[in-house]
Amino acid sequence: MKEKVEKRGFIFACTEKSEAEFLEKLIFATNKVYAHKVFAIRKGDFVFLYNLDTDIIYGTFRAKTDGLYDRNLSIFNGRYPYYVEVEPEDKIQKIKNASKIFKKLNISWRSILNDKGIETLKMLISNTTAKEIKLNGIYNLEDNLFRPPIFSTTLWDYPKQSYGDTPKGNNKYPGVTPAFIIYNLLYRYTEPGDLVCDPMAGSGTTIDVCKEEKRKVIAFDIVPTRKDIIQADARNLPLKDESVDMIFIDSPYGDNIRYNEHPLNIGHIPATDERFFDELEKVMKEAYRVLKDGKVLAWLIGDQWAKGVFIPVGFKVYERLTKYFEPVDIICVVRRNQSSNTPFWHSKAIQHNFYLRGFKYLIIVRKMTKRKRKENLKIKWSYYER
Numbered sequence: 001m002k003e004k005v006e007k008r009g010f011i012f013a014c015t016e017k018s019e020a021e022f023l024e025k026l027i028f029a030t031n032k033v034y035a036h037k038v039f040a041i042r043k044g045d046f047v048f049l050y051n052l053d054t055d056i057i058y059g060t061f062r063a064k065t066d067g068l069y070d071r072n073l074s075i076f077n078g079r080y081p082y083y084v085e086v087e088p089e090d091k092i093q094k095i096k097n098a099s100k101i102f103k104k105l106n107i108s109w110r111s112i113l114n115d116k117g118i119e120t121l122k123m124l125i126s127n128t129t130a131k132e133i134k135l136n137g138i139y140n141l142e143d144n145l146f147r148p149p150i151f152s153t154t155l156w157d158y159p160k161q162s163y164g165d166t167p168k169g170n171n172k173y174p175g176v177t178p179a180f181i182i183y184n185l186l187y188r189y190t191e192p193g194d195l196v197c198d199p200m201a202g203s204g205t206t207i208d209v210c211k212e213e214k215r216k217v218i219a220f221d222i223v224p225t226r227k228d229i230i231q232a233d234a235r236n237l238p239l240k241d242e243s244v245d246m247i248f249i250d251s252p253y254g255d256n257i258r259y260n261e262h263p264l265n266i267g268h269i270p271a272t273d274e275r276f277f278d279e280l281e282k283v284m285k286e287a288y289r290v291l292k293d294g295k296v297l298a299w300l301i302g303d304q305w306a307k308g309v310f311i312p313v314g315f316k317v318y319e320r321l322t323k324y325f326e327p328v329d330i331i332c333v334v335r336r337n338q339s340s341n342t343p344f345w346h347s348k349a350i351q352h353n354f355y356l357r358g359f360k361y362l363i364i365v366r367k368m369t370k371r372k373r374k375e376n377l378k379i380k381w382s383y384y385e386r
């Protein structure tokens with residue numbers, strides 16, 4: 001039986017200046033802010049054009065291509081490198097007062113529309129005399145879980161480990177990384193075509209996210225769980241110096257999870273033992289070696305509370321990281337669906353006065369550029385007599 005492929009609806013914004021060029025070339029383009037939306041477009045999806053100045057929506061178009069990226073795209077002097085080629089489904093029609101329509105339908109032009117949303121917008125555009133919209137947001141017209149948001153604050157929270165219609169990693173793997181974290185990092189710190197490395201790849205979440213977002217990826221683990229993960233120790237990677245554009249690491253947080261029995265698995269050392277941090281520091285040094293100048297390493301880590309002892313693993317990892325890298329930021333990632341999220345553990349935590357882990361740290365650091373390193377060395381220290 002042929003699988004039913006879900007179609008989605010996308011609204012591109014334009015201005016009075018750009019409208020003519022978009023409609024003439026039948027290329028709808030945008031910048032980095034909406035890049036993640038463009039890469040969600042598949043050939044055959046429905047597309048609309050919204051003029052922000054005149055408040056008019058044009059439709060209906062179909063995507064002739066998947067969402068694409070071309071940093072040399074001539075449209076609008078290369079300012080909009082993310083684009084899709086479209087063709088009108090029929091005669092191009094338009095409807096005024098779009099913002100009122102969006103409000104009534106409880107959507108925005110930034111929404112990704114589901115079947116019902118596409119149908120509603122198409123119906124409104126083809127019937128330009130429709131004055132009264134009776135729907136008033138009674139339906140959910142958006143496909144909210146298809147693409148995670150790009151977060152603008154340091155608090156990242158998403159309801160599920162994965163998103164979209166293809167698997168990302170394996171949510172049965174102990175300690176699997178929430179895919180939206182890698183997705184957000186890619187849009188912040190890389191460009192399509194960049195090479196991303198995950199030295200502790202586990203079930204391969206980084207690989208799946210990178211492929212879908214058109215980034216190259218190379219992944220290692222001490223015990224590979226799939227063919228596209230290379231067997232290697234994260235402290236000694238088979239990579240050239242300064243060869244990757246971003247590194248993502250979700251390391252063990254101590255010995256709380258039994259990933260595998262390999263003797264070189266760092267997850268056999270408890271976080272109460274300083275050797276655990278010494279071994280992670282070797283991973284950091286190796287990451288520094290293979291990362292290109294000015295590029296980012298993001299490290300996901302959680303604190304440990306075990307057998308009555310609290311270990312601030314996040315702070316300790318941050319301390320070690322900043323021996324080599326300069327800090328960029330720290331994100332608080334909300335923990336969901338962890339095994340201790342049960343009434344049993346909640347009552348234990350209150351009864352015995354301890355806390356269940358509610359968040360992880362995503363520590364983002366950067367390898368200083370050579371120029372910056374040189375400038376730092378040039379600082380002349382003055383000594384003043386007391």
Ligand SMILES: C[S@@+](CC[C@H](N)C(=O)[O-])C[C@H]1O[C@@H](n2cnc3c(N)ncnc32)[C@H](O)[C@@H]1O
Pocket residue numbers: 169170173174175176177178199200201202203204205206220221222223232233234235250251252259260264265266267
């Ligand atoms: C938290 S898991 C990674 C989860 C992964 N990001 C995913 O989404 O499935 C940590 C991983 O580190 C790996 N690991 C532990 N010590 C290692 C080492 N010395 N070199 C490479 N990988 C190692 C473990 O085998 C485990 O798969």
